[in-house]
Every structure is written in structure tokens, then in C-alpha cells.
Amino acid sequence: MKKQNMNRDWIATARTLSEALPYLQRYTGATVVIKFGGHAMGDEEQMASFARDIVLMNQVGVHPVIVHGGGPMINSLLAKLDIKSEFVNGKRVTDEATMEVVEMVLSGLVNKRIVQAINSQGGRAVGISGKDANMMVCDPVDPALGLVGQPVEVTPDLIHQMHSHGIIPVVAPLGAGREGETFNVNGDTAAGAIAGALKADRLLLLTDVEGVKDAEGSVITNLTIESVDELTRNGVIAGGMIPKTETAVAAIREGVRAVVILDGRAPNACLLELFTDHGAGSMIRAE
Ligand SMILES: Nc1ncnc2c1ncn2[C@@H]1O[C@H](COP(=O)(O)OP(=O)(O)O)[C@@H](O)[C@H]1O
Numbered sequence: 001m002k003k004q005n006m007n008r009d010w011i012a013t014a015r016t017l018s019e020a021l022p023y024l025q026r027y028t029g030a031t032v033v034i035k036f037g038g039h040a041m042g043d044e045e046q047m048a049s050f051a052r053d054i055v056l057m058n059q060v061g062v063h064p065v066i067v068h069g070g071g072p073m074i075n076s077l078l079a080k081l082d083i084k085s086e087f088v089n090g091k092r093v094t095d096e097a098t099m100e101v102v103e104m105v106l107s108g109l110v111n112k113r114i115v116q117a118i119n120s121q122g123g124r125a126v127g128i129s130g131k132d133a134n135m136m137v138c139d140p141v142d143p144a145l146g147l148v149g150q151p152v153e154v155t156p157d158l159i160h161q162m163h164s165h166g167i168i169p170v171v172a173p174l175g176a177g178r179e180g181e182t183f184n185v186n187g188d189t190a191a192g193a194i195a196g197a198l199k200a201d202r203l204l205l206l207t208d209v210e211g212v213k214d215a216e217g218s219v220i221t222n223l224t225i226e227s228v229d230e231l232t233r234n235g236v237i238a239g240g241m242i243p244k245t246e247t248a249v250a251a252i253r254e255g256v257r258a259v260v261i262l263d264g265r266a267p268n269a270c271l272l273e274l275f276t277d278h279g280a281g282s283m284i285r286a287e
Pocket residue numbers: 037038039040069071090206207208209211212213214236237238239240241242
């Protein structure tokens with residue numbers, strides 16, 4: 001690279017760092033819940049880049065909580081085991097055999113992959129699920145969906161304790177039933193319930209689209225609860241986007257300041273959203 005170009009790059013990097021100052025100040029001590037969807041995880045490089053962003057966030061004083069999904073990974077093990085699976089409004093119908101696979105994949109493979117990626121970047125992540133310390137107690141959503149849980153009581157003490165020890169919690173979306181059952185909770189729903197209980201400053205829902213799109217396919221950068229209702233009624237918000245926007249609305253009603261739905265495959269998506277003027281994706285606020 002020519003010396004002149006190198007200088008230009010350094011100047012741009014220094015400017016970006018300098019522009020980040022007010023955002024760094026705003027988010028010091030803030031709780032940010034990040035839902036890392038199965039479709040957003042990508043390859044090893046994308047995973048490492050995500051993990052690096054989380055470690056950086058933690059380093060500058062943010063308290064991150066990762067709540068992950070893993071739908072595609074569950075699908076692939078179910079297919080290998082020849083177990084059929086179907087979704088109703090973005091939620092997997094879950095019988096006992098399916099539940100075993102869901103728990104194995106979420107609390108095992110996926111959770112530990114994220115924990116390891118964060119720890120490889122110098123962070124201290126610990127993997128748990130909503131069952132640990134009875135953090136997320138659930139009731140069944142609907143008998144037709146089997147063991148799909150709706151969080152009804154979230155006690156986030158464990159997360160506060162982890163943060164006070166500099167530990168980054170990585171949470172698999174499983175819930176404890178009142179009768180000793182294990183519930184499968186949609187990852188978005190779990191992230192929203194945890195963000196609500198923590199009264200988080202931000203909930204970031206990372207997925208594989210740039211944001212919530214209108215009927216023409218353009219990303220809507222700012223949404224309100226009313227506009228989400230209308231887009232859902234008209235069928236513009238459909239499939240896997242339904243649990244995301246439902247989550248966003250419920251989280252805001254519980255006191256989360258803002259929810260952003262953004263593309264987790266984009267490099268440094270979380271950092272861009274939190275620390276620069278170039279907010280990404282669709283932001284949903286109370287008004
Ligand atoms: N209005 C909409 N805007 C954007 N995506 C939408 C919309 N309606 C439905 N979708 C679908 O929702 C999907 C995201 O949900 P999902 O696949 O469950 O993601 P994840 O695995 O990241 O949780 C998108 O890939 C898209 O196909």
C-alpha cells in the first residue's frame with residue numbers, strides 16, 4: 001500500500017475511535033442482551049468476529065448477555081435421526097424425542113461453541129441455560145405445540161452475579177417447568193424475557209436479514225408498536241420474523257429501552273449499532 005493511502009486509513013481509524021467516545025460513555029455500565037440466531041452464526045470466521053465484538057463490548061464496560069438460538073443445527077440433527085419436525089408461527093412443535101435433541105444441540109454443541117469462541121478472544125464466558133438456578137420458569141404455550149414453553153417468571157440474579165465477576169453469560173433458550181419438565185423456548189422469546197427481567201438498555205436480535213422489511217422489501221429503520229401490529233395483520237411480517245417482533249414489543253412493554261433487529265452476518269454488526277452513528281437494522285421503541 002502507498003504511504004499516502006496508509007496514512008489515510010490510519011486517520012479514518014483514529015476518527016472512528018474518536019467518534020465512538022460519546023457512545024462508549026453512554027453504554028458504560030449498560031446491560032445489552034444479544035440474541036444470536038442460528039442463521040446469524042455462519043462459519044468459524046463470522047463466529048470469531050462476533051466473539052471479538054462481545055469481548056470488546058465487555059472490555060469497555062458494557063454488560064453483555066448472549067442468548068442464542070440454533071434452529072438450523074437442531075434441524076440437521078433431527079434429520080440425521082430421521083425425526084420429522086414442523087413449525088407453527090415460528091415455533092417448533094416439540095414432543096419428548098424432539099426435546100432431547102433440542103437440549104443436546106442447544107446446551108451442548110451450540111452453547112459450547114459460542115463460549116469457546118468468546119474465551120478464545122480473551123473473554124471469560126460461561127454457558128448456562130434458562131434451567132440453571134431456575135432462572136427461566138415456563139408454562140406450556142399451547143398443548144398443540146407440546147413442550148414449547150412461555151417464560152412466566154425470570155429471576156436474573158445469576159446473570160447479575162456473573163457480571164459482577166466479569167463473566168459473560170451465554171444462555172441456551174431452555175426453560176424449567178413447574179413439574180420438573182424441560183421446555184423448548186424460541187430463542188427470541190427467551191432473549192426478550194431475559195432482557196425484560198434485566199430492564200436491559202438494549203436488546204439486539206441478530207438474524208440473517210438486514211432488518212424488518214416492508215411489502216416492497218425495503219428495510220424499515222424505525223418501527224413503533226403500532227406499525228408492527230399493522231405489518232403483522234397485513235402478513236408483511238411472517239414466519240421467523242413473528243417471534244422477533246412479538247419479542248420486541250413485549251420487551252419494550254417490560255421496560256427495555258429499545259430493540260434492534262439487525263443482520264448478524266454483517267461484519268461488526270453489534271459494534272456498528274452500539275458505538276457509531278451508523279446504526280444498523282430496524283429499531284423498535286415505545287413511540
Ligand atoms: N417482514 C419481514 N422482514 C424481514 N424478514 C422477514 C419478514 N417476514 C418474514 N421474514 C423472514 O424471517 C426470517 C428471520 O427469522 P429466522 O429465520 O427465524 O431467523 P433466526 O434463525 O436468525 O432467528 C428471515 O430470514 C425472513 O425469511
